Amino acid sequence: MFKPILAPIALVVGTLALAGNAHADYPERNIQATIQWGAGGATDNVARSLTPHVEDILDTTLVLTNRPGGTGVIGMNHVMRQRPDGYNLLYGAENPQLYPLMGLADFTYDDMHAVNIIGQGLVVIAAPAESPFDSFAELLEHAQENPGELRMGGTGAGGLPSTVLAMINAVDELDVRNVTFGGDGPGITAMLGGHIDFMPLSLAAAGEQIRGGEMKGLAVVSAEELDSLQGVPPITEALPDIESFLPWGPFWGVFVHQDTPDEAKKTLTAAYEEAVANEDFQEFLQNFGAEALNLTGEEAEQYLDNWQSVTAWSMYEADADILESTPEELGIPRP
Amino acid sequence: MSDTFSYFLMAWLDPQLLLLTAVGTLAGIYVGAIPGLSVTMAVSILISFTFSWDINNALALMVGIYVGGVYGGSRTAILLNIPGAPSAVTTAFDGYPLAQRGEAGRAIGLSTVMSVIGGLLGTLVLAGTAPYLADMALEFAPRDYFLIAVLGLLLVSTLSGKSLARGIFSVALGGIIGLVGMDTVTAQPRLTLGSMELLGGIHYVVVMIGLFGAAEAFYQLHNLNQVPIKQKVDKIIPPFKMVLKYLPLSMRTSIIGVVVGALPGTGGDIASLFAYDHAKRTVKNPSSPFGEGAYEGLVAPETANNAAVGGAYVPMLTLGMPGDAVTAVIIGALVIHGLNPGPMLMIETPHIFWFTVGNLALANLFLLLFGLTGIRVFSKVVEVPKALMIPLILVLCVVGTYSINSNMMEVYWMLGFGIFGYWLKVFGFQMGPIILGVILGPLLDETYRQAMSSVGDDAGQFLLALLANPLSLVLTLVIVLVLLSQTPLKPWVRRRLSRQ
Amino acid sequence: MSQKFERVQAGEKVFDWLLLLLSVGVLIEAYRIDGIPGLNSPGSFPMGLALIMLASSLVILASHRYKQRDPKIRNARHELLVFFHQHFQLHIVVFTLFAVAYLAAIVWVSFYVSTFFFLAVMFIYFRQGRVVSSLIIAALAIATIYGLFTLVFRVYLP
Numbered sequence: 001m002f003k004p005i006l007a008p009i010a011l012v013v014g015t016l017a018l019a020g021n022a023h024a025d026y027p028e029r030n031i032q033a034t035i036q037w038g039a040g041g042a043t044d045n046v047a048r049s050l051t052p053h054v055e056d057i058l059d060t061t062l063v064l065t066n067r068p069g070g071t072g073v074i075g076m077n078h079v080m081r082q083r084p085d086g087y088n089l090l091y092g093a094e095n096p097q098l099y100p101l102m103g104l105a106d107f108t109y110d111d112m113h114a115v116n117i118i119g120q121g122l123v124v125i126a127a128p129a130e131s132p133f134d135s136f137a138e139l140l141e142h143a144q145e146n147p148g149e150l151r152m153g154g155t156g157a158g159g160l161p162s163t164v165l166a167m168i169n170a171v172d173e174l175d176v177r178n179v180t181f182g183g184d185g186p187g188i189t190a191m192l193g194g195h196i197d198f199m200p201l202s203l204a205a206a207g208e209q210i211r212g213g214e215m216k217g218l219a220v221v222s223a224e225e226l227d228s229l230q231g232v233p234p235i236t237e238a239l240p241d242i243e244s245f246l247p248w249g250p251f252w253g254v255f256v257h258q259d260t261p262d263e264a265k266k267t268l269t270a271a272y273e274e275a276v277a278n279e280d281f282q283e284f285l286q287n288f289g290a291e292a293l294n295l296t297g298e299e300a301e302q303y304l305d306n307w308q309s310v311t312a313w314s315m316y317e318a319d320a321d322i323l324e325s326t327p328e329e330l331g332i333p334r335p
Numbered sequence: 336m337s338d339t340f341s342y343f344l345m346a347w348l349d350p351q352l353l354l355l356t357a358v359g360t361l362a363g364i365y366v367g368a369i370p371g372l373s374v375t376m377a378v379s380i381l382i383s384f385t386f387s388w389d390i391n392n393a394l395a396l397m398v399g400i401y402v403g404g405v406y407g408g409s410r411t412a413i414l415l416n417i418p419g420a421p422s423a424v425t426t427a428f429d430g431y432p433l434a435q436r437g438e439a440g441r442a443i444g445l446s447t448v449m450s451v452i453g454g455l456l457g458t459l460v461l462a463g464t465a466p467y468l469a470d471m472a473l474e475f476a477p478r479d480y481f482l483i484a485v486l487g488l489l490l491v492s493t494l495s496g497k498s499l500a501r502g503i504f505s506v507a508l509g510g511i512i513g514l515v516g517m518d519t520v521t522a523q524p525r526l527t528l529g530s531m532e533l534l535g536g537i538h539y540v541v542v543m544i545g546l547f548g549a550a551e552a553f554y555q556l557h558n559l560n561q562v563p564i565k566q567k568v569d570k571i572i573p574p575f576k577m578v579l580k581y582l583p584l585s586m587r588t589s590i591i592g593v594v595v596g597a598l599p600g601t602g603g604d605i606a607s608l609f610a611y612d613h614a615k616r617t618v619k620n621p622s623s624p625f626g627e628g629a630y631e632g633l634v635a636p637e638t639a640n641n642a643a644v645g646g647a648y649v650p651m652l653t654l655g656m657p658g659d660a661v662t663a664v665i666i667g668a669l670v671i672h673g674l675n676p677g678p679m680l681m682i683e684t685p686h687i688f689w690f691t692v693g694n695l696a697l698a699n700l701f702l703l704l705f706g707l708t709g710i711r712v713f714s715k716v717v718e719v720p721k722a723l724m725i726p727l728i729l730v731l732c733v734v735g736t737y738s739i740n741s742n743m744m745e746v747y748w749m750l751g752f753g754i755f756g757y758w759l760k761v762f763g764f765q766m767g768p769i770i771l772g773v774i775l776g777p778l779l780d781e782t783y784r785q786a787m788s789s790v791g792d793d794a795g796q797f798l799l800a801l802l803a804n805p806l807s808l809v810l811t812l813v814i815v816l817v818l819l820s821q822t823p824l825k826p827w828v829r830r831r832l833s834r835q
Numbered sequence: 836m837s838q839k840f841e842r843v844q845a846g847e848k849v850f851d852w853l854l855l856l857l858s859v860g861v862l863i864e865a866y867r868i869d870g871i872p873g874l875n876s877p878g879s880f881p882m883g884l885a886l887i888m889l890a891s892s893l894v895i896l897a898s899h900r901y902k903q904r905d906p907k908i909r910n911a912r913h914e915l916l917v918f919f920h921q922h923f924q925l926h927i928v929v930f931t932l933f934a935v936a937y938l939a940a941i942v943w944v945s946f947y948v949s950t951f952f953f954l955a956v957m958f959i960y961f962r963q964g965r966v967v968s969s970l971i972i973a974a975l976a977i978a979t980i981y982g983l984f985t986l987v988f989r990v991y992l993p
Contacts, residue, residue, distance in 0.1 A: 032991060039379035040663035048379070049671045052386045063991050064383060065741045066376075069535015070517055074742070077531060102522055105531065151789050157522040179477070179788045180520040182781065185663065189599045189656050193473035195789065204670075208655055208677025287673060322521070365983070372988060380989060500898065504854065504891035510884045511861055518868075518877035525877055526864050556927045559961060722961035726954050727976060729934055733941075733950075734980060738990045743942060750938055754931070761922070762850050780880040787875040794874055 026086055026264045030061045033089040036075035038068035041183070042204055042288075046118060046252045047091035049284050053275035058267070062089070071095050071158060073105045080107065084257035086264025089115070094250045095158065097308040101315070101332075102158045103324025108308070112255040113265060114300040116272035119290045121250040122203040123164060123221035124232060128194050129214055136219035137238035139198060140174060147175035153187035153199030154178045157322055160250055161187075163311055164200035164221060166318035167248070171241035191215060202250060203229065203289030222246060228289060244335065245310050251293070253300070269296050310335045342689035345391070346697050352395045356694060359399020360701040366400060367407020368419045370544045371735025374404035375660045382668050390672040394687075395694055397668065401661055402698035405603060405640055406450045406706065413442045413633075414716045415728060417548040421539060422603035422640040424770050425611040427547065428494075429625065429632030436628055437564050439714035444571040445630060446637045447706030448578055449585055453638030454699040456589040457596070457645025461652075462692045468646075469653040472597045474806055477785035478797070480600045482810035484779040487605060487771065489817050493612045494767035496626065502768045505759075509772020510779070512537055519781055520788075532744045539773045541736055541745045542752055546766045548732040549753025552725045554760055559721050566714045572707060577630075584631060585638040588613060592639030596646025600782070602659035603640035603647075604774055610639030645695060652688050654678055843902045845918040851895050858888040926961070933957060946992040951977050 033051065037043040044066060051062050067075035072095045082088040090112065099105040125136055133139040143150050154161040168174045179196055181187040184205035190196050192214055200221065207229065209215045217232035223246050224234055236243050254272055256265065275281065276294040285292045295303050312327040313334055320326065327334075346352040366377045377400050385393035408423030413430035426446065433442040460468065475483075488506065495502020515526045516536025527533035588610035595606035614625075614635035621629035647658030655677035657663035669676045674684060681688050719727075736749040756766060790796035801807045865881035872878035908914045933953060940949035951973055958969035984990045 039375050040657070040660065040667045044379065045667045045670055048382045048667070049386070051383055063989055064380075065991055066379070067740050067742065069740070070531070071522065071534075073531060074535040074740075078742075104517075104522065104534065148791060154520075156519050177788050177791050178520075179785050180781075181785065182519065185657055186599065189473065189650070189654075190477065190785075192654065192656070193476065195476045208675050208679060211675075212655075212678030214654070214678045284671060284673070287675070288670060362987075366988070369983075372990075377988065498895070498898075500891045500894040504888055504895065507884045507887040507891065511865075511881065511888070514881050514884070521877050523868070523877055525868050525881055526861070528864070553927070553931070556924075556930055559926060720962075723958060723972060725930070725961070726957035729937075730950055730954060730976065730980070733938070734946075734984060734990075734992070737946075737992065738984065738988075741991055743993065746938060746941070750934060758850060762844060762847050776880070776884070783880070784875055792873075792875045 026261075026267050027058055027060045029087065030063050031058075031087050031089060032082075033062045033064050033091060034075045034079050035064060035066045036068070036072035036090065036092045036095075037066070039066050041068075042121065042202060042250075043091060043093045043252055045204075045288065046285075046290075050118065050272075050275055050281055053278045053281055054271055057271045057274055064091075071099075071102075071104060073099065076107070076112075077105065079255070080111065080257060082257065084259035084261075086256060086260045086268065088257065089268075090255040091252065092255055093252055094307065094311075097304065098158050098311060098315075100330050101312050101323050101325060101327065104158075109253070109255060109304050111258060113258050113260060114304060115254040115256055115265070115268045115296070116276060117251055117253040117293050117295040117300045117303050118272075118276050119252060119285050119292045119294075120247070121252075121290045122226060122228075123160065123200055123249050124203050124206055124210065124229065125164070125198060125200045125218045125221065125235070126188075126191065126206045126210060126215045127198040127218050128191050128196075129216055130194065131197065131216060133198075133218060134216070135233060135238065136235060139218055140172065140238055143174055143176060148177060150176045150198065151179050151196045152176040153191060153196040154180045155183055155187065156180050160202065161200040163315060166315040167221075167242060167245050168239065169318035170245075170314040172239055188215070205289075207289045221248065228286070245314055248307070248310060249291070251303075251307065272296070306335070309333050338685070339689050342686045343693035345686070345690050346395055346694040352391060352694075353697070355392055355395040356399045356697050357701050357705075359396040360403040360698050361399075361705050363400040363403020363405075364407040364410070364702075364705060367404035367423075368410040369735060370411060370417050370419050370548060370732070371540060371738040373420060373540070373660075373739070374401055375664055376738070377404065378661055378664045378668070382664070382671060385668075386671065390669070390674065391690065393668060393672065394665075394691065397665055398691065398694045399698045399701070401644060401665075402454060402641070402695065402702055403705070405644055406447070406454075406637075406702055408640075409446045409450070409637055410443065410713065413446065414439055414713065415548070415724075416551045417728070417732075418543060420604075421543055421770070421774065422607050422643070423636070424543065424547075424604070424767065425607045425636035426633060428611065428767065429623075429627070429629045432623075432626070432628035433630075433633070434566075434714070434717050435564060437567050438628070439566050439717050440568045440571040440710050441573070442633060443710045443713060444707060445573045445577070446633050447703065447710075448573055449581070449634045449637045450641040450706070451699050451703045452578075452582075452585050453589045453592060453641035454644060454702065455696060456586065456638070457593045457642035458692060458695040458699065459645075460590075460593045460642075461645040461648050461695070462689075465649050465653050465688075468594075468597050468649045472599060472650055473654075475598055475600070476804070476807070477782045477789060478800055478804075479807055479810055480598075481779065481782035481786050482801070482807060482814060483598075483601065483605075484775050484782060486810065486814055486817065487608065487775045488779070489814065489821065490608055490612045490771060491768050492821050493615050494608075494765060494771060496763075496765045498763060501764050505764055505766075505768035506772040506775075509542075509769040509774075510776030511772075512542055512769075513539065513773040513776030514780060520784060532742075535740075537748060538739050538745060539770070540739055541749050542773050543770055544732050544736050545749040545752025546756040546759075546769060548728060548735070549750060550756030550760055550766070552728040552732070553753060553757040555721055555725055555728075559725070561721065563718045563720060566717055568711045568714055571710050581630065581634045584614060584618065585634055587617075588635045588638045589642040592642030593646040595639075596643025597649040597658060598646075599650050599656055599658055600778065603643035606639040606643045606646075607636035608771065608774075610635040641699075648691060648695070651676070652691060653681065655680055843899065843904050845905070845908060845914050845921060848896075848899055851892065851899070855889070855892040855896060858885065858892045861885045862889060929960065930957065941993055947977055947981065950980070 079090040210217045219235040312332045366372045408420035409426040412418040412423040412427035416431040418424045491502045592606040614631045618631045621631045650656040650658045651662040666676045862885040865885040868878035937953040954973035
């Protein structure tokens with residue numbers, strides 16, 4: 001019944017597709033961009049404030065879609081399964097670099113092409129305003145006298161707090177109760193109510209609360225004091241050995257399928273480089289408590305590899321039991 | 336004081352802001368009415384869209400969409416038995432039977448007026464008590480959220496209709512569906528049957544659209560040739576006497592709504608469930624039995640979910656913490672516009688608070704206007720012949736489900752839940768408890784494990800904490816009382832008391 | 836409506852047995868998370884909920900002892916016939932099959948094409964003819980969806 005109707009339609013669609021493929025300048029239609037995390041999160045905020053600049057440069061529309069779930073596995077898997085024609089982008093965070101380690105998926109950013117590593121978030125270890133501790137060293141001392149007493153806010157295995165805890169445990173000892181929340185937001189809310197004792201948080205989420213005096217910063221996960229958070233000592237003051245892991249932080253990047261045509265890769269790379277360098281966006285990043293990176297090509301690959309090796313090995317050294325495979329098995333070199 | 340007042344009136348006096356609020360409210364009603372299109376999604380689309388705008392203009396549009404969207408969910412719930420959003424699930428319990436009686440117009444009219452009353456009361460509470468309410472909300476520890484979730488579970492007796500065993504089965508099944516996906520603590524897959532697609536869990540709106548929308552389409556196939564019910568469209572605007580009669584109930588349910596909305600872990604969906612339960616417990620002589628078209632069953636959830644909007648703004652404006660998913664996105668918008676949402680927001684940019692309050696009040700007035708116009712056309716939807724309606728409902732379910740995460744797999748799940756829901760319906764199971772389980776299951780699991788971790792996995796310490804903290808103690812006592820009032824113990828207790 | 840559920844429906848007992856089976860399946864899946872769960876482990880709640888499902892489905896089955904089969908139904912064979920007559924009427928089966936085919940087709944021939952065909956065919960089938968008006972209504976529906984979803988809300992449809 002349908003055959004006579006379907007055939008001409010298929011023909012028309014086919015011709016259109018062929019006509020489209022024949023040497024047209026990329027991009028000649030809307031681009032689909034997938035955000036790996038939900039609406040209102042850090043990745044979402046970065047993607048949505050960067051995209052309008054890219055649209056101006058490419059003179060096309062980027063249709064943004066949030067595909068959250070499974071620590072980002074769902075969104076990344078979706079983009080990897082689309083046609084590699086440069087019309088499907090992924091806005092992602094750092095998590096895929098740990099997928100094989102956590103046993104979540106067998107791919108990482110090695111399986112995609114990095115268009116741009118946009119920026120890196122800064123991390124601060126925060127405590128409630130009425131906390132008895134004034135520095136991370138005091139907290140560490142208390143925790144070592146009373147192991148397993150302090151309540152640390154976390155966001156689950158592979159989340160930022162657990163990675164920071166792993167780094168600390170790789171060079172020292174910090175035995176705490178890990179209370180897991182759905183994200184930075186719920187964790188901060190619990191901290192404001194005094195239901196947890198401390199939590200490693202992204203500066204983007206915690207900065208305003210610290211500046212407003214609702215929470216205090218015990219240490220920034222960095223080798224030096226930050227301009228944007230004066231008065232909070234670097235973590236190296238309490239733990240000098242941790243410097244080998246630094247600089248470290250969650251990052252955001254734009255990725256396309258590995259097999260995307262070179263022309264599209266080139267156009268996208270140039271467009272994103274210009275967009276990230278845009279003054280308005282730079283101002284946003286700074287406001288957001290993040291550090292602009294704007295890495296492309298070789299530099300981006302290097303950054304990704306380095307991030308993976310530092311994080312994977314510190315997690316392995318801190319608590320190998322929670323990992324599905326060892327970094328060695330996955331061929332991740334030691335930092 | 337005069338500053339406050341001028342900030343409050345900002346959106347009322349500026350024609351551009353007035354227009355944007357109106358457009359937002361109108362668009363919000365449609366966003367809310369279409370299952371799958373959520374306010375969260377609409378607001379996040381608006382972020383890129385309003386990127387270069389003035390922040391006040393962007394906020395006015397977002398407030399409009401939020402207020403309109405929360406209300407809009409009731410439209411499809413009443414007309415088609417498909418809640419447009421989870422917070423309208425309870426509206427369908429009595430709204431749909433009303434439409435089946437030919438009172439769709441009256442039901443929409445009443446729910447509009449009640450939504451506005453709830454919305455205005457919520458705004459009033461926000462304006463008057465925001466800092467105190469925020470402080471109170473912060474007092475809720477993980478164990479208190481756990482207790483609230485347990486209290487929510489006890490609603491099963493209200494929602495399960497004739498057979499409690501079936502209700503309990505449904506809640507547990509819903510909970511299992513809600514828990515599919517990665518464990519929040521260890522990130523290990525749970526109940527995913529080895530599928531990568533299921534790592535992210537099953538979105539509860541997918542379950543909702545399947546069980547309510549698609550299942551309803553299949554169920555209606557039995558009455559394919561039934562002549563549609565003629566709708567009475569004369570008495571749409573509820574008479575003043577009627578509004579006055581339900582005013583005490585709407586005040587109580589608005590308070591429930593605003594408090595539950597202000598708690599950062601719970602929102603309009605849970606608020607409307609509690610409100611419905613409250614109405615069913617306290618109203619002795621409803622206009623019809625609950626579940627068969629009681630006006631009270633419409634008043635309670637509709638006031639509560641709109642009052643929850645005001646509540647959700649409380650932690651956002653005072654602390655910079657989101658009260659729900661929508662305010663989380665609005666916080667993102669503030670960040671992108673260069674503001675610093677946090678505890679200093681009210682000090683650094685004092686106009687934002689009163690501007691939002693004024694804007695919410697304005698949006699509610701627009702809601703009254705847009706909600707009461709066009710009801711005649713809307714209630715004709717029920718009169719559309721089934722032969723056209725059923726395929727259209729299925730298509731709407733497909734589009735709606737796909738809109739959530741742009742995931743075809745979820746559309747297949749939706750159809751699966753539709754077919755499963757058909758059989759559940761046929762054999763006397765209610766859909767309400769399943770949704771209750773889907774909403775509460777993850778909350779229970781997450782908060783229980785937070786509470787347990789906080790006391791070092793010590794059951795004794797856990798129980799002690801329930802009794803040692805005033806707030807937890809009150810919640811525990813309420814749970815015990817509700818349990819006693821529901822079990823066979825009740826007559827026994829009453830006899831003992833009367834003997835004394 | 837409410838009277839209908841008082842007595843056992845055709846196939847109800849079988850359905851309740853299937854629910855018991857589902858509960859057992861869920862229990863096995865819950866056990867596979869981390870064996871016998873501790874006080875605070877990933878498997879505690881799934882296991883607990885699975886046990887509740889199991890217990891309540893047993894109660895549901897037990898309640899059949901106090902229920903009456905529809906007196907009009909004579910024996911198991913007749914029950915099967917009644918069951919099929921109630922739930923497998925031709926138009927229900929056709930609609931279900933088309934719904935499944937429609938979902939499968941979306942991926943192959945795009946959303947709009949498959950939706951149009953699904954709507955048009957179902958309208959024509961349910962209304963027994965009236966081809967022209969059916970096609971027009973289907974086209975109108977497609978136009979509305981396009982305007983609302985693709986243009987206004989910018990939802991990407993396959």
